Amino acid sequence: MAIWATIIINGLCTGSLFGLVSAAFSFQFGALRMMNFAYGAFVMVGMYVMYAGIHHFGLHAAAAVPILIVIYFFVGYFLRATLLRSSDPNVQIIITSGVALVLESVVLFIVGALPRSLLAGIPPTWKFPFMGGILVISKLNVLTFAVSSLVLIGFALFLKRTWLGMTIRAVVQQKEAASLMGVDPEKIINVGFGISFLITAIASVMISLQFVLEPTAGHYYQLIGFLVCVIAGMGNLKGGFYAGLLVGLISTMANIFAATWHDAILFILFVVILTFLPNGVFVSRKSISRAV
Amino acid sequence: MQSAKTEWIGDWITPKNLLVCILIVPVLLIPFFYKGGAALLPMHLVIMVASYIVLAQTWNILSGLTGMFSLGHATFYGLGGYALAVAMVKLKLNPLVGLAAGIVLSAFFGLLLGAISSRLTGFFFTISTIALAQVIRTIAMQWTPVTNSITGLKIFRPIVSRMTFFYLSIAMAVAVSIFFAYLRRSRTGSMFVAIRENINLARSLGVDVVRYKTISSVIAAMIASVVGSFITYYIQVVDPNYLSPIISEKIIMVSIIGGMGYAWGPIFGSVLILLEEFIRGTLGARYAPLASTLYGVILIVFMLFRPKGIVSINLKRSFGMAIAALTPSKDVNASVGPNPENLGAGGGSTLHASQFSKEK
Structure with missing residues (x-):
């Protein structure tokens, strides 16, 4: 009994991390209408930047994280401002795939394939005594859960309450009307893209604390991000967090019962949900832009 | 469009096509230029380039013509390879049985893709192809009794001269390219293009969208699987790298940089496959990942400045503009101005896919 409680709690904590990872993608796709296929690669690069900052430049983790976040904001801003100006989804997919290819191969060249x-x-x-057993909770998992939920709540408040957040929502809903109100929609989308990269940076920090670093790790987190977004419905940030928890649980259970088939189970689930429930499991009746 | 069937052979015998046919001759003679073992490397490179031409043509059918943007095309290639290897190593069967099994397996997978595409379009279809590719790759990695996990399967075959593979691969590339050009002009190909251009309009005009999408993915799957079996038989080993996303990305890159939806596209783009071998040969194996970096950069640059690929570069016009820029003479400017015939994808100067299509 205590073992199952431990498993479920740790699964939920991993799930909150998945929710955080998918939030950036969900916002980019659902709200900004940008297909970012390089987003797993950016998670991976963030992990390596953390590693390099701590192990090679001798920075304290508390100093490395803000630097990474600031860098990532500008990376996102300039990525949108230079490469991703087209609104054709296929062009965006191809360009971001190209960016992912560049990032992965450069990391592979610099650090090698060794995990x-x-x-x-x-x-x-x-450790707590619990129903005749001992409940083991990793402190790192609790930290992950706290950071993920705080970041997501903060992001939702930012979109709802601040001037910039309201401007982003206005541009998402009606570009022409927003520009008549004196807002430069292109610039606002650039800033929104930068902010989504900020979340990517935080997610990559939290992942790097728990999981192994590999040049190909991006593919996995990208598909996890897609899976979570698909379960939640694209652009649904609140549903994304719950869907993340669900995926975390499924992933933990799959790891226990069929560790070797873990990926296959998750991705078959992904295709099945996408095919039969394309609007997501947690569908709200509001339109996507409202939900954001 | 109506007279397409009656005049297509006559259309193809143009000076430009004949020029290309003449340019292919030196490639065919490669085995005789070198003495002894020196010919092995150039022949290997040509085999790889030719197989990428075929793979990119199949992707071109699926994505360039029908608009089903797939990022998991390596799956068909890997299925063909694994079917051949499993049939030969584990079941001790004739390689041709493995080839047929691969074709059937891939066709089945193509049917699955077609069925998915009836419910999902655009971006959602794309990510489901990635996910399915990942599922197949996981199976190849984990189903150890059959696929031997990461080590892969090593096949033993009677010694076949490399020249056989060389000519076979070129014949395959030429045949599939001609098939693509023919398909593009055929009734089925017109249905594919109609689906790509406007799926709702096509549906309202009575095109059975699901049927033609399925036909497209099954054709692409079957041909790609043959290439997988061929390469496995040639290299004598198959491992999960056959299914890796890098292969898919290379196929896409070849097709897009050449020109998506054109028969000439993959043929021009496939030259880039040599870049990797070139870097490995000149700088050493350590620098091999940089080839992928260059692929990415080239892909981005083309997408930003030449989204239609190499086939859209009009040599006569660019050359003329260069001359006009260099010489401030009035006569040159007058002769170079934008000729309406030369604008757009159907420009007339060189090596254009437009020879195969009147509608573009």
Whole structure:
């Protein structure tokens, strides 16, 4: 019993991380109408930047994280401003695939294919007696859950309450009307893209604390991000968090019962949901732009 | 369009096509230029380029003509390879049985893709192709008793001269390219283009969209699977790298940089496959990942400045503009101005896919 409670709690914590990873993509696709296929690659690069900052430049983690976040905002801004100006989805897919190819091969060239890990040893845990057993909760998992939910709540508040957030929503809903109100829609979409990269940076930091670093890790997180978005319905940030929790649970269970088929199970689930419930499992009746 | 069937052979015998046929002759003679073992490497490169031409043509049928943008095309290639290897190594069967099994398996997978595309379009179809490709790759990695996991399967075959593979691959590339050009002009191909251009309009005019999408993906799957079997038989090993996303990206790159939806596209784009071998040969194996970097950069640059690919570059016009820029003479400017015939994808100067299509 205590073992199952441990598994479920840790699964939910991993799931919150998946929710965070998918939030950036969900916002880019659902709200800004940008297909970002390089987004897994950017998660991977963020992980390596953290690794390099801590192990090679001797930065403290608390200093490396803000630097990464600031860099990523500008990367996102200039990526949209220079390469992704086209609104044709196929062009966006091809260009971002090209960016992903460049990032992956450059990382492969610089660091090699050998997997690395940021943390050495077993992360510290809390132990509680629980229903005749011992409940083991990793402190890192709790931190992940806290950071993910805080970032997502903060992002939702930002979109709802601040001037910039309202401007982004206005541009998403009606570009022409927003530009009549004196807003430059292109610039606002650039800024929105930069902000979505900010979330990518935070997600990559949290992933790098828990999982192995590999040049090809991006593919996996990208598909996880797609899966979560598809379950939640594109652009549905709140549903995305719940869907992330669900995927985390499924992933943990799959790891326990059929570890080797873990990926296959997740991706078949992905195709089945996409085919039969294309609007997502957590569908709200509001339009996508409203939900954002 | 109506008289397409009666005049298509006559259309193809043009000075430009004949010129290309003459340019192919030196490639065919490669085995005789070199003495002894020196010919092996050039022949290997030509075999790889030719097989990428075929793969890119199949992707061109699926995505360039029908508009089903797939990012998991390596799946068909890998299925063909694995079917051949499993039939030969595990079941001790004739390679031709493996080839047929691969074709059937891929056709089945193509049917699945067609069925999915009846419900999903655009971006959603694209990501489901990635996910399915990942599923097949996981199966290849994990179903150890059959696929031998990461090590892959090594096949033993009677010694066949490399020259056989060389001519076979070129014949395959030429045949599939001609098939593509023919398909593009045929009634079925017109249906594909109609679906790509405006699916709702096509549906309202009575095109059975699901049927033609399925036909397109099954044709592409079957041909790509033959290439997979061919390459596996030639290299004598198959491993999960056959199914890796990098292969899919290379196929797409070849087709897009050449010119998506044109028969000449993959033929021009496939030259880029040599870049990797060139970097490996000149700078050493350590620098091999940089080839992928260059592929990415070239892909981005083409997408930004030449989204229609190499076939859309009009040599006469660019050359003329260069001359006009260099010489401030009035006569040259007068003769170079934008000729309406030369504008757009159907420009008339060289090596144009427009020879195969009147409608573009």
